[in-house]
Amino acid sequence: MPDRSLRLATGTPPADPGGEAALRSLTSALLDWLPRQRWFAGKGRPLTGLSLVAATEVLPCGAGGTAPGLLHLLVRTGPAAHPEDGGDCYQLLLGVRDVLPPELAPALIARPSSGPLRGRAVYEALGDPRLAGLLLERLRVPGTLGTLRFHRSGGATVPARPRPRPLGAEQSNTSVVFGDAAILKVFRRVEPGIHPELELTSALARHGCAQVPPPLAWFESTAPGPGAQEASGPRTLGVLQRYLPGSRDGWQLALRALEAGEDFTGAARALGRTTARVHAGLAEALPTATLSGARLERTAAG
Secondary structure, three states: OOOOEEEOEOOEOOOOOHHHHHHHHHHHHHHHHHHHOOOOOOOOOOOOOEEEEEEEEEEOOOOOOOOOEEEEEEEEEOOOOOHHHOOOEEEEEEEEEOOOOHHHHHHEEEOOOOOOOOOOEEEEHHHOHHHHHHHHHHHHOOEEEOOEEEEEOOOOOOOOOOOEEEOOOOOOEEEEEEOOOEEEEEEOEEOOEOOHHHHHHHHHHHOOOOOOOOEEEEEEEOOOOOOOOOOOOOEEEEEEEEOOOOOOOHHHHHHHHHHOOOOOHHHHHHHHHHHHHHHHHHHHHOOOOOOOHHHHHHHHHO
């Protein structure tokens, strides 16, 4: 896999213009595609432009052959000429093929008419089992690829080549389940720093809390933000955890029990005990302050 990373930070041009050229050729299609995604946070606000934060060619995207390419992009919403003005940063994983199989047709984003991807099918990569499987394999081997850095928890076993399937009900991220062994949560709107999903599950795991699956592996971006005001440090991009098959949302369990006329008392008590154990674990694992009655009154008054 070639180590090709393209950065656009504080006005410094990247060493290779391929990432910028690819984004320019895709911008029109992405401006239409992004607002229609469930995880897009800017609904109701006009999307006027995109600027490149970083690009990494995870798999070669050159034309020819039957193997798909994989392009990882971090893009910021807002005018490309003024990336320092703010906007949200989104993670895009784009598959690239000469011929798109029929089963992947719903994932198509564009066929650019110009640029380095001209004439090729560019599509949402996490719906492609080959590319989702590649991401899992990459998490098995810690290391760096461009501005992407892959980590594995000490002693954790990352499953080998289980069949991936995306989950369709996510709101703020995209999740892919690998067999019945693991689930990869890919964060779409990313911010500098450690994502709470990784920070909290890691803290609970260190303190032996068995109620929350610990992180098996994760990956992050080391690309700097485009604005001087943006905090430095890595951005968590995705977390792999053990998958719990058959899990159900507690609220949905309660509703189904009520609809069926079943007693939910025992299950409610078990949910309450589990929630209490998790909160007690967080209190032990993280800095904790005890709020007095007077302080609580002042906070409420404020």
